[in-house]
Amino acid sequence: MSFMSDLIHGADGKFDVDSLSALQKVTLRAVVMSFLFYGLAAIEGMIMRVATVVPSIPPVHAQPEHYFSIMTVHPIVGIFGSTYQLVFAAFMFLIPYLTKKPLFSIKLANFVWIMITVGTATSWIAAFVWQYAPLYTLYWPLPADTEQFKIIGGIVFVLGVAMIMIGTLGFIYNIYATIFARVGIHKNKTTKELLISGFGIDGLFNLFHKLTGRQPYTKEPALSLPVVAIFRGTVDTFLDALVILSAGILVLVYLLADAGGLNWDVHAVDALLYKNWFWWGLDLVADGLVLIYVAGSWYLLATIITGQKLFMENVARAALMLELLVSWMVWSHHLLADQGQPEMMKLVSGEMVTAFELLTQGLALFITLMTLWKARPLKMTNELKYLLGGLVGFGLAVPAGIIQADMAMNRVLHNTQWIIGAHVHIAILVGLTMTLYSVVYVLFPIVTNNAKLWSQKLANIHFWLQLIGGIGMGAFMGMAGLDGMLRRHMYLNGEFSTYMTLAAIFGTMLLSAWVIFLFNIIMSVGLKGLIGIFLPAKNDIASYGLEEEEELEPVPAKA
Amino acid sequence: MSFSNSIELLQFHWMAYTIYSFMIISVIAWFAYNLTKKEKAKAVVRIPFYTYMAFLVAGGVGHHIFTYNTVPWVSEDLTRHEITPDKTYHISIAKHHYSMPKEKILIACGEKVMFDVVSSDLTYGFGLFRKDGSMVTQMQVNPGSKNDLLWTFNHNGVFDLMSTEYSGPAGNAMFVPDAVEVRGCQRKVAMLEGGAK
Numbered sequence: 001m002s003f004m005s006d007l008i009h010g011a012d013g014k015f016d017v018d019s020l021s022a023l024q025k026v027t028l029r030a031v032v033m034s035f036l037f038y039g040l041a042a043i044e045g046m047i048m049r050v051a052t053v054v055p056s057i058p059p060v061h062a063q064p065e066h067y068f069s070i071m072t073v074h075p076i077v078g079i080f081g082s083t084y085q086l087v088f089a090a091f092m093f094l095i096p097y098l099t100k101k102p103l104f105s106i107k108l109a110n111f112v113w114i115m116i117t118v119g120t121a122t123s124w125i126a127a128f129v130w131q132y133a134p135l136y137t138l139y140w141p142l143p144a145d146t147e148q149f150k151i152i153g154g155i156v157f158v159l160g161v162a163m164i165m166i167g168t169l170g171f172i173y174n175i176y177a178t179i180f181a182r183v184g185i186h187k188n189k190t191t192k193e194l195l196i197s198g199f200g201i202d203g204l205f206n207l208f209h210k211l212t213g214r215q216p217y218t219k220e221p222a223l224s225l226p227v228v229a230i231f232r233g234t235v236d237t238f239l240d241a242l243v244i245l246s247a248g249i250l251v252l253v254y255l256l257a258d259a260g261g262l263n264w265d266v267h268a269v270d271a272l273l274y275k276n277w278f279w280w281g282l283d284l285v286a287d288g289l290v291l292i293y294v295a296g297s298w299y300l301l302a303t304i305i306t307g308q309k310l311f312m313e314n315v316a317r318a319a320l321m322l323e324l325l326v327s328w329m330v331w332s333h334h335l336l337a338d339q340g341q342p343e344m345m346k347l348v349s350g351e352m353v354t355a356f357e358l359l360t361q362g363l364a365l366f367i368t369l370m371t372l373w374k375a376r377p378l379k380m381t382n383e384l385k386y387l388l389g390g391l392v393g394f395g396l397a398v399p400a401g402i403i404q405a406d407m408a409m410n411r412v413l414h415n416t417q418w419i420i421g422a423h424v425h426i427a428i429l430v431g432l433t434m435t436l437y438s439v440v441y442v443l444f445p446i447v448t449n450n451a452k453l454w455s456q457k458l459a460n461i462h463f464w465l466q467l468i469g470g471i472g473m474g475a476f477m478g479m480a481g482l483d484g485m486l487r488r489h490m491y492l493n494g495e496f497s498t499y500m501t502l503a504a505i506f507g508t509m510l511l512s513a514w515v516i517f518l519f520n521i522i523m524s525v526g527l528k529g530l531i532g533i534f535l536p537a538k539n540d541i542a543s544y545g546l547e548e549e550e551e552l553e554p555v556p557a558k559a
Numbered sequence: 560m561s562f563s564n565s566i567e568l569l570q571f572h573w574m575a576y577t578i579y580s581f582m583i584i585s586v587i588a589w590f591a592y593n594l595t596k597k598e599k600a601k602a603v604v605r606i607p608f609y610t611y612m613a614f615l616v617a618g619g620v621g622h623h624i625f626t627y628n629t630v631p632w633v634s635e636d637l638t639r640h641e642i643t644p645d646k647t648y649h650i651s652i653a654k655h656h657y658s659m660p661k662e663k664i665l666i667a668c669g670e671k672v673m674f675d676v677v678s679s680d681l682t683y684g685f686g687l688f689r690k691d692g693s694m695v696t697q698m699q700v701n702p703g704s705k706n707d708l709l710w711t712f713n714h715n716g717v718f719d720l721m722s723t724e725y726s727g728p729a730g731n732a733m734f735v736p737d738a739v740e741v742r743g744c745q746r747k748v749a750m751l752e753g754g755a756k
Contacts, residue, residue: 064728135725139682141702148727271682271701337697337723340704343637355619362615366608369590377597388591395583402619403576408626408633412565412694415684415723422576475580482569484693486686488725495692 006454010526015451017525017532021541022106023096024447028533030089030113031440031447035518037081037120042511044074049507052500055492067490068133072157073124075136079285080164081120083432087293088112088171090439091230093447093544094300095175098227101184102543104177112170119163126157135488137282138247140274141266144254154255158248165248168241175234179227189222197222198231199324203317210314221317225310226303228317229296232324236288239328243281247274272340280331286424287357288327290432292320294394295364297435301387302368304442306375316367323360330354333405337414346407354405361398365391382459386438389467393431396471397423400478413481417496420487421477421503429470429510437466437517444524446544454523462517469509476503562630563713565695631711632696635671639709644673652700653679655729657720659738666712668744673709678702683730684723687739689716697723712741 005013020028047060048070055062060070092112096103103109126132130153134143143154180194196202205217223231250269257264299310310316332349335341341350368391378384400423404413413419444453453459480499481487522530562568606614627633635642646666651658666672676685678700685708686697695718698708720738722730 064731068725068728068731131728133728137725139724142681142725142727145681145727148729267703270703272704275682275701335699338699338701338704339706339708340701347637351623352620355623358619359612359615363612366611369587372594373590376594378594380591380595384594385591388587392584392587395587396580399579399618400576402622403572406623406626407636408568408630409572411632411636411696412569414697414699416694471584479573482573484688484691486721486723489721490731 006523006526008526008528010529011452011454011524013526015448015525015529017529017535018538019449020447020533020537021539021544022537023093023103023109023542023544024449025533025537026106026109026113027089027093027443027447029110030085030092030116032530032533033113033117034082034086034089035514035521037077037085037117039514039518040124041074041078041082042507042514044070044077046504046507046511048074049500049504052491053494053497053504055490062492064490065131065133068135068488069127069131071488072133072135073127076123076161076164077120078428080116080161083428083436084164084168085113085116086436086440088116088168090436090443091234091293092171092174093443095178095227095230096542097446097544098224098300099179099185100543100545101178101181101186102541104174104181106540106542108170108174112167112174115163115167115170119160119165119167122160122163123157124160126153126160129153130156132157138251138278140250140269140271140278141254143251144258144266146255146258151255151259154251155259158252158255162245162248162252165241165245168237172234172238172241175230179223179231186222193222198228200228200232200317200321203228203314204321206314207318225313225316225320226296226300229292229299229320232320233289233292233296235324236284236292236327240281240284240289243277243284247278247281250274272335272338275335275338276331276341279334280328283331283334284327286427287330287354288324290427291327291357291361291364292323294390294432294435295320295323295361297439298364298368298387298390299371301383301435301438301442302371305378305381305384305387306371308371308375311367311370311374315363319360319363322356326353326356326360330357330405333410336405336407336410350405351407355402357398358402361394365395382441382453382456382463383438385463386434386441389463390431390433390435390438392467393426393429393434393470396474397427397431400426415487416481417477417485417487417499418481421474421481423478425477426470426474429474430467433470434466437463448525451524451529454520458516458520462513462520465509465513465516469506469513472506473503473510476500476506560629566693568630569693635709635711639673639707642671642709644709645670647673647675650674650676650685651679652676652683655681655683655722655726655733657733657735657738659720659735664739666739666741668715668741669711669713671709671711673707674698676700676706676708678706681726681730682724683726683733684721686721686723687718688721689718694723699724713744714741715744716741 050057051060051067060066092103092109130150132149132153180191182189186194202218202221209215209217254264254266299316303310329349330353332341332345333354336346336350372378403409404419404423476499480496485496648660648664674685680702682702683700684697685700687695689695696708696710698706700706717737718739720735722733
C-alpha cells in the first residue's frame with residue numbers, strides 16, 4: 001500500500017471504522033482527545049522550560065503573568081485533559097471487557113469525554129485570555145485575589161474545572177453501575193458479595209483462612225483483580241472530585257460576591273485548614289488513584305502478557321485495600337514546611353504513613369515482575385517493554401517521593417524542582433504514561449478490530465525517546481532543585497540555564513516521541529478512520545465479546 | 560555522622576539517590592534481558608520475599624530515623640516550642656513585600672535564631688539562599704497561622720531572602736538581597752562548587 005493510501009485509509013486498509021461498536025467508538029474518541037491534550041501539555045512544558053533559559057520567548061515575553069498562566073493550565077491539561085481522559089476511556093472499556101457485562105450507558109460515556117474536553121478547554125481559555133493564574137494548588141485566598149486576577153477569568157476557570165469534575169462523577173457512576181449490574185456472570189451475585197470482592201475483603205479472608213489451615217473463603221472471587229483495583233481507585237477519584245468541587249464552589253462564591261460589590265473577608269476561611277482539606281483531596285489523585293490504578297494496570301498487563309494467573313493474588317488484593325487506607329492518610333507530607341501544622345500530623349501522616357507507599361508500590365512491582373518471570377521466555381512485545389518502562393518510572397519516582405516526605409529533606413527540597421522533576425514528572429511521564437502506553441498497545445487491536453500498526457520501527461523509536469527523554473528531563477530538573485531552583489518561580493537572568501538547557505534537550509525527545517506516536521497511529525487508522533471515530537456507530541453494542549457467550553444476548557446500550 | 564548544613568546533606572543525598580537510580584534501572588534491565596531467554600538465568604542474589612518486605616519497611620522508616628539522628632534541624636524543629644532562642648526576628652509580609660527588622664539581621668555563629676513571620680494577606684514563603692542560589696532553609700508563611708522557624712547557622716555567609724511559595728505573578732519580585740549575615744564561624748562560607756548564580 002502507498003503512503004497516501006495508508007494516510008487516508010489506514011495501514012493496509014485494515015481499519016474498518018464501520019465495524020466498530022458504540023463501546024469501541026466512545027473509547028477511541030476519548031483516547032484521541034487525550035493524546036491531543038498530551039501534546040498541548042508537552043508544548044506548554046517546553047515553552048516554560050525554554051523560558052527559564054530565554055525568558056523573552058513568545059508567548060511568555062519575560063512576563064510572569066504569562067509564564068504563570070501557562071503553569072496554571074499545564075497540569076489541568078496534562079492531568080485531567082490527557083491522563084484522566086485516557087484512564088477513564090481505558091477503564092470504561094475494560095470493565096465491560098473483564099466482567100463480560102455491557103457498559104451501563106454509552107450516552108454517559110460520551111458525556112464524560114465531552115465534559116472533560118470542554119472543561120479543560122474552558123480552563124485553558126481562562127488562563128490564555130485573562131491570565132488567571134492561581135496555579136493548580138489554589139492556595140487560599142490567592143484564587144479569590146481580585147487585585148491580581150480578573151473576576152471573569154476566575155469564574156471561567158472554576159467553571160471549566162467544575163465541568164471536568166462533573167464528567168469525572170459521570171465516569172464514576174458508569175463504572176459502579178456496570179460493576180453492580182446483576183447481569184451476565186454476576187446475575188446470581190448479591191450486592192454484598194460484589195462489595196466484599198470490590199474492597200478485597202475476600203482476599204483478606206482467603207489469607208486468614210490459609211494461615212489458619214482452612215479451605216479458601218472463595219476460590220473464585222466475584223471480581224477479578226484488575227476490576228478490584230479500578231473499584232478501589234475509583235473511591236479515591238470520587239472523594240477527590242468532591243474536594244475539588246467544594247474548593248471551586250468556595251472560590252466561585254467569593255468571586256461572585258466581589259462582582260456583586262460585596263467585600264467579603266477572605267480570612268473568614270483559614271488558609272492552613274483549607275490547605276489541609278485541599279491537599280487531602282488532591283493527594284487522593286497522586287497517592288491514591290494513580291498508585292492503585294497503576295498497580296491494577298500492572299497486574300492486568302502481566303496476566304494478559306503472560307496468559308497466566310497473577311503471582312500472590314490474595315496478597316495483591318489485600319495490598320490494594322491497604323493502599324486505599326494509606327492514600328487517605330498521607331496528605332500531611334505536603335505540609336511539612338508549614339510550621340502551623342501540628343507536629344504529630346507531620347510525623348504520623350507526613351512521614352510514617354507516607355513511607356508505607358514504598359511498601360505497597362514495592363509489593364506491586366515485585367508481584368508484577370514475578371508474574372512475568374514465572375512465564376519466561378516471553379517475547380519483547382510493545383506492551384511488555386512499555387510495562388517494564390512503567391516499572392522503571394515508579395521504581396525511580398516513588399523513592400524520590402519518600403525521600404522528600406521527610407522533615408529534614410523537606411526543609412531544603414520543598415517547592416524546588418526536585419519535587420516536580422525527580423518525583424512528579426518521572427512518575428507521570430515515565431511511570432504512568434509508559435504503563436498507559438502498554439495498555440494502549442494491548443487494547444489497540446481489540447478496540448480497533450485488528451487494525452494494523454503502521455510501523456514497528458516508529459513504535460520502537462517512540463519507546464526509547466519516551467524512556468530516555470522522561471528520565472533525563474526529570475533528572476536534570478531534580479539536580480537543579482538540589483542546587484536551589486524553585487518550581488514556582490520565574491528566573492529571568494538565566495540562573496539555572498545549564499540544567500534547564502539539558503532538561504530541554506530531553507524534553508525535546510519527549511515532544512518528538514509524541515509526534516512520532518501520533519503519526520504512527522494516524523497512519524495505522526487513516527484520516528478517514530480518525531474522522532469516522534467521531535461519527536455515530538452503526539452498531540450500538542455496549543459490550544465486548546458477549547455475542548460469543550451462549551446464554552447471553554448482546555446487550556444494547558441503555559438510554 | 561552529622562550534617563552541619565543543607566549542602567552537605569544534599570550532596571550526600573545526590574550521591575545516594577544516583578547510586579540507587581542506576582541500581583533500579585540495572586535490575587529492571589536485567590529482568591528485561593532475561594525475560595526473553597529460554598535458558599534459566601543465574602540469579603545474582605536470591606532475596607526471600609519477607610526479606611524484601613522487611614527491606615522496604617526498613618528503608619521507609621529507617622530513612623526518617625537516619626535523618627532525625629544526623630540532621631540537627633529536625634529535632635530542633637520538633638522541640639522549638641521548648642527552646643529559648645538567642646534571638647528572635649519579627650518579619651511581616653503584606654502585598655508581596657517583606658517588612659524587615661530595622662536593624663540588619665546579624666547572627667553570631669551557633670546562635671539559635673527564631674524567625675517569626677506573619678502574613679496579613681496571602682500565603683507566601685520564607686526562604687534563605689546563598690549567593691550561589693542554593694537553599695539554606697525555608698518555611699511556608701500562611702495568613703492566620705504561626706510561622707516560626709528556629710535555625711542554627713554553622714557557616715559564615717550573607718544570605719538573600721526569597722519567597723519560596725507562589726503568591727501570584729507579583730510575588731516573583733519578592734527578593735531581599737543580603738537579608739541575613741552570619742559571622743564568627745571557623746568554617747568558611749558554604750557554597751556549591753560552580754553554583755548557579
